Amino acid sequence: MLSALIFTALAANIVHAKSDNFSAQQLSQVESIKKEALESDLAWSLVESLTTEVGPRMPGTPSDKAAVAWAVAKFKTMGFDKVWTEPATFPKWIRYSESAAIVSPSPQKLHITALGNSISTPKAGIQAEVIEFETLAELENAPENAAKGKIVFINYRMNRDRDGNGYGPAVQARRSGAVVSAQKGAVGYVMRSVSTAHHRFAHTGGSHYKDGVTKIVTSAISNADADQLHRLIALGKPVSININVQAKSMGEGTSYNVIGEFTGSELPNEHVLIGGHLDSWDLGTGALDDGAGVALTMAAAKLARSKGQTKRSIRVVLFAAEEFGLWGAKAYVKANEKRLNNIVAAAESDFGAGRIWAFESNVHANSLPVVRDIASMMKSLNVEYIGKNAAGGGPDLIPFRPFKIPAFGLEQDGTDYFDYHHTADDTLDKIDPANLRQNVATYAVFAYMAANAKTRIIGKNLLTK
Ligand SMILES: [Zn+2]
DSSP: HHHHHHHHHHHHHHHHHHHHOHHHHHHHHHHHHHHHTTOOHHHEEEEEIIIIIIIIOOTSSSHHHHHHHHHHHHHHHOOOOOEEEEEEEEEEEEEEEEEEEEEEESEEEOEEOOOOOOOOOOOEEEEEEEEEEHHHHHHHHOTTTTTSEEEEOOOOOOOOOOTTTHHHHHHHHHHHHHHHHHHHSSSEEEEOOOOOOSSSOOOOBBBBOTSSOOEEEEEEEOOHHHHHHOOOOOTSOEEEEEEEEEEEEEEEEEEEEEEEEEOOEEEEEEEEEEEEEEEOSSSOOIIIIIIIHHHHHHHHHHHHHSSSSEEEEEEEESSSSSSTTTTHHHHHHHHHGGGGGGGGEEEEOOOSSSEEEEEEEEEEEEGGHHEEEEEEHHHHOOEEEEEEEOOOOOOOOOOGGTTOEEEEEEEETTTHHHHTTSTTTGGGGGGGHHHHHHHHHHHHHHHHHHHHSSSOOOTSSOOOO
């Protein structure tokens, strides 16, 4: 025990010798915060409570309202100095039911989900022959009326990767597949889920319609069902399926960003911004997406504050209605536009609960020495520093990008994230408590150090090159 303490003190001094940004005492506090975080089950108890006592949190539903009340109450119990909400509006949509089946030539059930925003079919569903395309681009390049009277099936399979790079190419077919299908004369749209899974759950997610283009039902089937449908079509006989979706657009809905802040001692207006999104899809309980991000950033802020007030404030923002199109984040930027320059560092956790393997920044070059100091204190957590200085910061930070605030990526291992993402299988048991603690420790180091650095971190918007 004693030797561990001496080692910690030595490690802190080594870093301090190279740093003008942090005192030896601050660096030893970072070591102590890390240690406490790696033994803390605070984040676990938060995500357990959210996913059990509230459950799924579709924007605009009574459960979403309950989640907002849950977050306000938790922030207060955890001792955050300021707790408030800010409204966000969005187009509200709810799902009632969905089912599908191959009707001929080999009748059997398909595991399907409606995509967010889908219209309903008639009560008996729609039935038509299926026409398969490998990619959205192939459909786009097909002749006019290529899919006339048919149900389009896009059979693109996303690839598995630690950083989730397969998601971008796959998600286009989810967002725009129904629009392009309708333009080619289709009466319905079904896609292979945006998924790396072997299970038989279908993955939902946001989709959109375009003014002037006929709205057709938009849906996704599991990987196993997509394989089956593909095999049948490849046999050469016409394949007909039935899709039945009952869902409804409900006009404008309202929810709330929930914000908790630990006030800084010297520069209270300047703040670190961390968080996740409070809403989720309705199929699972939104444990990975994004109960984990909510819980681990709340817990990290609490741990970063555990050594006393930080110099700058630490703000946790739980964004509303992310899944329907970043509506909470857009509202936050609009409401706080004049104060965004007060953000000294921002990072959103919205990629599950896998351990953090990399740390990267997107800041003004003058701030890179502070960034490197922060990175050096993450090394013992097995987090590597990526020096490209081009971090994105998380989905809800996309609306912040035009303002070039200092954004950071605390990159999680997402190798299996898209096995569960947006499915009924996104439940608490998929979170590894040890990985969750490592996330909390990394975020706590980040929040504490960015809040306490001698000189503030600045974004690429400030100063000229
Ligand atoms: Zn998410």
